[in-house]
Amino acid sequence: EVQLVESGGGLVQPGGSLRLSCAASGFTFSSYWMSWVRQAPGKGLEWVANIKQDGSEKYYVDSVKGRFTISRDNAKNSLYLQMNSLRAEDTAVYYCARDPLPKRRSPSYFDYWGQGTLVTVSS
Amino acid sequence: EIVLTQSPGTLSLSPGERATLSCRASQSVSSSYLAWYQQKPGQAPRLLIYGASSRATGIPDRFSGSGSGTDFTLTISRLEPEDFAVYYCQQYGSSPPPYTFGQGTKLEIK
Numbered sequence: 443e444v445q446l447v448e449s450g451g452g453l454v455q456p457g458g459s460l461r462l463s464c465a466a467s468g469f470t471f472s473s474y475w476m477s478w479v480r481q482a483p484g485k486g487l488e489w490v491a492n493i494k495q496d497g498s499e500k501y502y503v504d505s506v507k508g509r510f511t512i513s514r515d516n517a518k519n520s521l522y523l524q525m526n527s528l529r530a531e532d533t534a535v536y537y538c539a540r541d542p543l544p545k546r547r548s549p550s551y552f553d554y555w556g557q558g559t560l561v562t563v564s565s
Numbered sequence: 566e567i568v569l570t571q572s573p574g575t576l577s578l579s580p581g582e583r584a585t586l587s588c589r590a591s592q593s594v595s596s597s598y599l600a601w602y603q604q605k606p607g608q609a610p611r612l613l614i615y616g617a618s619s620r621a622t623g624i625p626d627r628f629s630g631s632g633s634g635t636d637f638t639l640t641i642s643r644l645e646p647e648d649f650a651v652y653y654c655q656q657y658g659s660s661p662p663p664y665t666f667g668q669g670t671k672l673e674i675k
Contacts, residue, residue, distance in 0.1 A: 487610065487653055487666040501662040537609055549664070550657045551600035553621065555609035
């Protein structure tokens with residue numbers, strides 16, 4: 443059974459940093475593109491970043507470029523999101539999500555999602 | 566960046582009725598790379614449709630997707646009580662990303 447379990451969320455002050463983790467199981471993690479998607483309270487979904495199977499390609503939404511870094515450790519079946527210079531508008535539930543097919547050249551949609559971890563940026 | 570606009574914002578229908586949800590793109594979506602998701606309160610999104618018209622594994626056949634280019638539709642043929650939720654479309658045709666979502670349509674019980 444595919445499982446994605448996020449952790450690392452919490453309350454942080456503006457300008458602070460946080461590192462989110464996503465533990466994957468039930469599939470060959472190293473074969474899939476992986477993404478982070480967020481949802482501000484009461485709002486819609488926003489794709490944040492994704493990373494290729496071997497980490498060689500990474501893409502970000504403009505609003506987080508230069509502040510967030512996506513990474514992965516295939517030996518640990520884990521995905522990460524390092525978030526620096528956090529702003530109030532980064533407050534959201536952050537979901538880890540999997541691409542549907544292994545070994546794809548390009549990322550696509552998401553077939554499995556974690557339950558999310560809440561990040562609150564406030565003083 | 567491709568902007569997706571969903572309509573209506575809220576749709577009020579009764580169980581057994583037919584629901585038609587629209588997703589319009591600001592420019593053509595390459596190869597009909599459009600997906601639909603369902604989200605219930607407190608839950609993660611659930612994949613319904615990919616490639617504009619292919620149902621994901623385990624999705625009932627009352628859900629269907631259609632469209633191409635800039636206009637896409639999600640149809641629920643006969644609403645069940647568990648279908649009342651928020652629905653999002655997402656395009657994944659732009660290269661490189663971003664892979665944008667629509668703002669969502671809330672399907673509520675009338």
